[in-house]
Amino acid sequence: MDKMKIAVIGSAGRLGAALVRDYRDKYDVSGFNHAQLDLSNLDEARETLRAMNFDALINTAAFTNVDLCETERDRAFLINAEAPGLLAKICTDKNAKLIHFSTDYVFDGEKRAPYTEEDEANPISVYGASKLAGEQNVLATDSRHLVVRVSWVFGPDRPSFVDGIIKRAQENEEVDAIADKFSTPSYTLDIAEMVGRILNAWSRRAPAPDGLAAGRFQGILHFANAGECTWQEYGQWALDRCHDAAVPLKAKTVGASKLKDMTNWVARRPVYSVLCTAKYAKFTGIPPRTWREAVADYITRFYSKK
Ligand SMILES: NC(=O)c1ccc[n+]([C@@H]2O[C@H](COP(=O)([O-])OP(=O)(O)OC[C@H]3O[C@@H](n4cnc5c(N)ncnc54)[C@H](OP(=O)(O)O)[C@@H]3O)[C@@H](O)[C@H]2O)c1
Numbered sequence: 001m002d003k004m005k006i007a008v009i010g011s012a013g014r015l016g017a018a019l020v021r022d023y024r025d026k027y028d029v030s031g032f033n034h035a036q037l038d039l040s041n042l043d044e045a046r047e048t049l050r051a052m053n054f055d056a057l058i059n060t061a062a063f064t065n066v067d068l069c070e071t072e073r074d075r076a077f078l079i080n081a082e083a084p085g086l087l088a089k090i091c092t093d094k095n096a097k098l099i100h101f102s103t104d105y106v107f108d109g110e111k112r113a114p115y116t117e118e119d120e121a122n123p124i125s126v127y128g129a130s131k132l133a134g135e136q137n138v139l140a141t142d143s144r145h146l147v148v149r150v151s152w153v154f155g156p157d158r159p160s161f162v163d164g165i166i167k168r169a170q171e172n173e174e175v176d177a178i179a180d181k182f183s184t185p186s187y188t189l190d191i192a193e194m195v196g197r198i199l200n201a202w203s204r205r206a207p208a209p210d211g212l213a214a215g216r217f218q219g220i221l222h223f224a225n226a227g228e229c230t231w232q233e234y235g236q237w238a239l240d241r242c243h244d245a246a247v248p249l250k251a252k253t254v255g256a257s258k259l260k261d262m263t264n265w266v267a268r269r270p271v272y273s274v275l276c277t278a279k280y281a282k283f284t285g286i287p288p289r290t291w292r293e294a295v296a297d298y299i300t301r302f303y304s305k306k
Helices: 014-023 042-050 066-071 073-094 126-141 161-171 188-202 231-244 278-284 291-302
Strands: 005-009 028-032 056-059 097-103 146-150 175-178 219-222 254-257
Touching (some): 014 188, 042 073, 056 188, 066 126, 073 126, 097 188, 126 219, 161 175, 161 231, 175 231, 188 291, 219 278, 231 254, 231 291
Parallel strands (some): 005 056, 056 097, 097 146, 146 219, 175 254
């Protein structure tokens, strides 16, 4: 039986690289890094993708520098909003599915309970506004495509907060992290697994072994590991797991800093942007594992000296 054909845009990014690695043996995968497919050149992107044959296109590429987006608004909207609309059109024309990644930063952070897919988005940064416009362009083109919002993405393919705090703790006696901003880490390997379930459900050739209803996966879906935390809690858990894994550290505890102390940040960030994953858990019957388990697994696999 032919393998499902998948194209991944952003294949050198934190998430894209993880997806390509995980899917290499399961599907017929083509990955495009920034140099191979530049979403800011819509004509070229159109030409490249129209010439290809795929069943599903996964867009993990984005202009993700939240502060730079504030000063490069046009570029942010071109890459994060206009390009996803084009991808949606190309997919619809090919009768292929699009999975487009978005962010918890579409919310203003004023809520104090996890955001559901039905909650109104109200971005407070150019990055968030451009990502929201991207979601809208995708779903206005074809409501059968899928937008997956994730938060605080971490994994082995590109350093993120967790790697930064470990590095700082290896080099300094004291480290701190923000203790009044809340969200949930999302492990790229867990995202790959959950997208794999959706791809299997969509596969026209092989019925999903777990009997998932393919038609459910359209519109907006939230995915993150379970639970919520501040950056300080996230960092402390990571250092504690490093301690268990015999990773040498100078700093053992993560001190508390405040969001208002981040005077070098240009963009505003939501204070609370935890994503509710109840819809995903209901559709699949498989709730995401906790962020603590995911971070512990990451440190055991990629940092452990034992
Ligand atoms: N990172 C997070 O914490 C986070 C949180 C919530 C949502 N998300 C979303 O999750 C998705 C994946 O994020 P990530 O963490 O994997 O980000 P990432 O590591 O920054 O990867 C993004 C990739 O997009 C590429 N890219 C940038 N501009 C491009 C363009 N014009 N054309 C083609 N490729 C381009 C980048 O290439 P270069 O590096 O060469 O520019 C990079 O490889 C994104 O949609 C992001 O908005 C991320």
